[in-house]
Amino acid sequence: MTHIAVLGSTNMDLVAFVEKAPQRGETVTGREFRTIPGGKGANQAVAAARAGATVSMIGAVGNDSFGARLRSTLEHSGVETDHLRTTEGSSGTAHIVVDDHGGNAIVVIPGANGTVDHLVPGDEGLIATADALLLQLEIPLAAVLAGAQAARAHGVRTILTPAPAQPLLPELLAATDLLLPNEHEAAALTGRTDPRSAALALLERVPQVVVTLGAEGSLYATRDAEPVTVPAPRVTALDTTGAGDTFAGTLAVAITEGRPMPEALAWAAAAASLSVQRAGASESMPYRPEIEARYTS
Template sequence: MTHIAVLGSTNMDLVAFVAKAPQRGETVTGREFRTIPGGKGANQAVAAARAGATVSMIGAVGNDAAGTRLRETLEHSGVDTDFLRTVEGPSGTAHIVVDDEGGNSIVVIPGANGTVDHLSPGDEGLIASADTLLLQLEIPLAAVVAGAAAAHRHGVRTILTPSPIQPLPPELLAATDLLVPNQYEAITLTGRTDPREAATALLELVPRAVVTLGATGCLYVSRDAEPLVVPAPRVEAVDTTAAGDTFTGALAVALAEEKPVREALSWAAAAASLSVERAGASASMPYRPEIDARFTA
């Protein structure tokens, strides 16, 4: 079975549902509040595990109730947490406002994730045993760079989600096989305002990239192949939180299983489309039979 390692964040998502998100200085009344396990690293781990891979999570949670629940949620989805450390202090949190159109805005407080600033003993061995390493930017950049370099040394595919967006050091880009930004992140990284131009410009940084375009689908570019535009299934979005993480986790599984690129992208888009039909981050992520059913429909 495909083995995917994830080096990244775990957060407790504190989600407020509102008709319309407040502007600066404005107070609005929400209709619902939920506490949902999330974090970009944990989200991608759950997505990959539910999509059919063996998944191992490298990161940290706090020694609080949130940390216990975060670990249990990962384990319930089949993610190995032997390398998920428990540290003194609070777990990470994400404060999310979701509007009635399914859009969201997010403030992340790192908490325990801030302690993941290096690889600990055993982490490199775990990475070396994997087919793919998934990376994001909700933990200190030094650890992301170290993880990517370790994967590169051992011939393990690296997939990087550059979120929250920040400048990417050359050593990280050199060890990145596939970059998966959303449209905003691609434009920020390249300075190009047109998504297709931004995607092409990313090839100056990495050999392959997938720019996710929300409900429109995604755009794949490679230094050694023609660009691909893959549409997303048309669905009624309830909550887009973690749709990108669902896409990336499922894509990692599909590529590790050596699906053709177009098929892998379509399969991942099917997974993401299922996730936006439900509220929450990890709670919304589909299992493989659901993805296969939507993909073949």
């Protein structure tokens, strides 16, 4: 069983389900409200654990009721939380509106995640024991950089999801093995709206790129071969929240297990296709037997 470390955010998702998302200045009536544990870091950790890896989470929650539930949810999914700090104040929250087409709009308030601006004693040692380190951008960049550089120093593969999209430090890209943007993030990073063109531009900064394309699958690009598009299963989406994190966590498992990249991408796409048919982020993520069944069907 492979070991994956995740350095990132934990949020409580406050989700409103509506027929149509409100425009600026508009009020609409929703049909349901739910509080669902999430955060890009925690989501990727849950996805990887359910896909069959040993997973350790590095991050922070507040000393509020949300924090206790976030920790419990991670542990229930098999994620080790000894390096998940508890800080004074509020846990991170994400305020999400999901429409009837499965689309979403999100406002993230960092809370305790904002305190994760450096590694604390023990974090580097944990990273050094992992087969891969998953990173995102919902905690301060200083900690993301420190984590990536610690991984590089110990020969640990780094997989970075550049979300929310923002300019990336050259030092961070230099310590990144696989960059995993969606097509919008790839465009924001390069100024190129065509995913293939964006991926090729990103290869000037990192050795491997996977651009996720939603229902169209993913595009894999590396410096020594032509880009390859791997399709995703056709499904009707109920809620796309957390689909990218499901893909990232599952892909990390597939890669560290030694699957060839096209197969790893197809396996991750199978997991993401299951998650979008269910409501919520972490709650929607499939377990390994479900992924295997969808992948082989």
